[in-house]
Amino acid sequence: MLGVNHLYKDNGIEPEGLLSTIPAIAHVLIGFCCGKLLMEVKDVNEKLLRLFLIGTTLTFLGFLLNYGCPINKKIWSPSFVLVTCGLASSFLALLSWIIDIKGYKKGGRFFESFGVNPLFIYVMAAILSILLGNIRLAHGESTISLHGYAYEIVLQPLLGDYGGSLTFALLFVLLNWAIGYALYKNRIYIKI
Structure with a gap:
């Protein structure tokens, strides 16, 4: 598990290694918290507003962190985690608003x-x-x-x-x- 024999020979970066489990866990926990918010908050408008604010905050923090720790998918950097989770949360809030509140379901049937x-x-x-x-x-x-x-x-x-x-x-x-x-x-x- 900690040896070098099983690692990729790719410029010293191991995208599926031990260290990448930390941002993977962060991704899961952020998704879990967003899912919990969606299940627990009853008022739809408040739910979507909170989700959008969380998404916007995470995205902003990710881009801010980008100055010291670049957004990098290959090494699954903390800024990458924040930006992707933030954009996903904001996009989910937007789609929920379009589909659930505005009632536009036609394009979502696919x-x-x-x-x-x-x-x-x-x-x-x-x-x-x-x-x-x-x-x-x-x-x-x-x-x-x-x-x-x-x-x-x-x-x-x-x-x-x-x-x-x-x-x-x-x-x-x-x-x-x-x-x-x-x-x-x-x-x-x-x-x-």
Whole structure:
């Protein structure tokens, strides 16, 4: 656990190491506190105002801390934790205001299938990713993964590096959505 044999050989940075558990715990605790606030405060306007103020404060503190500790996802810096949690809280408050208070639900229907089976879709996406990487197709004198075929042979030549990568990612999300939507339409909710 503390040796160097299992570490990434990436410029001395270990994104999944022991030290990155501290900001991961901070992320979880901030999310837990926001979730607790959403469940305990009954008045919707007060709830959203508090959530937005928490988000704005965290974002401000993160950008302020950026001067001494840069916002860096790779090392999961404290400023990164504050900014991402702050923006997520503010965005959640904004979406809740649009959907719950203003009643605009039309554009959110797409996301409902993700919301009713989030853990299942998360695990399924990981499994699909592994399958796409491990299922091999014959390609010339060698083989290529389904992921490699879709990206390198089909999408990249048509759309370039960035366009092909973005299109592959969007198609992958759409595939996960389709499976989640089928469960949602049939009222199948998978819970722990």
